[in-house]
Amino acid sequence: MAKKLQQLALVFFLLLLTFNGRAQQNRVHDVTFYGAKPNEKTDINQVFLKAFNAACISLKPSKVLIPKGEYYLGNITLEGPCKALIVVEVRGNLLASQDIKEFKGIDSWVTFQYIDHFTLLGGGVFDGQGAIAWAINDCHKSTKCKKSPILSS
Numbered sequence: 411m412a413k414k415l416q417q418l419a420l421v422f423f424l425l426l427l428t429f430n431g432r433a434q435q436n437r438v439h440d441v442t443f444y445g446a447k448p449n450e451k452t453d454i455n456q457v458f459l460k461a462f463n464a465a466c467i468s469l470k471p472s473k474v475l476i477p478k479g480e481y482y483l484g485n486i487t488l489e490g491p492c493k494a495l496i497v498v499e500v501r502g503n504l505l506a507s508q509d510i511k512e513f514k515g516i517d518s519w520v521t522f523q524y525i526d527h528f529t530l531l532g533g534g535v536f537d538g539q540g541a542i543a544w545a546i547n548d549c550h551k552s553t554k555c556k557k558s559p560i561l562s563s
Contacts, residue, residue: 437472439465441481448479448502455484466492466525473497476534480505485516490525498522500534508542 442448444457458476465472471494483504490496506519513519519538522528 437465437468437470438475439472440475440477442477446476446481448477448481451482453484453507454481455486458483458486459488462488462496462498465496466490469493471495471497473499476500476502476504476532478502478534482507483520484512485519487518487521487523488525489521489523490528492525492527495527495529496525497529497531500530500532500536503535503537506538508539510542 439461441454441457441461444461446454446457458474461474465474474497476499479502481502481504484507488498504520507513520536522530
């Protein structure tokens with residue numbers, strides 16, 4: 411019985427080492443793991459920020475992944491300094507809020523700042539939904555208009 415317990419403990423220990431080694435190599439912070447749900451009308455600001463901050467404090471290179479799908483994203487600032495190389499991979503489409511009031515007094519929609527060794531990649535889209543802002547201002551007629559952070563020139 412004692413020998414069986416020793417063997418079982420050894421197998422468990424080896425499995426634990428294997429799992430821990432894989433966990434150390436896999437530094438992908440998928441926003442869906444943190445609670446983001448694609449194609450729903452819920453804002454992912456908090457989960458994106460949690461995933462980014464977890465990647466930013468890692469001592470090893472890390473990635474924040476936004477998988478395929480549509481995600482609503484309000485005004486967000488992602489900032490370092492980060493402890494190691496960081497990649498943000500956007501495969502999905504990030505949609506700005508359609509409520510222009512949410513951007514009152516704000517100069518930008520998505521801000522990355524104070525981050526060394528930063529890469530932004532993927533095939534996704536940052537969709538500011540500018541057509542909504544175009545319809546409620548006169549920027550197409552005057553250069554003295556108040557531009558929204560989601561207004562594309």
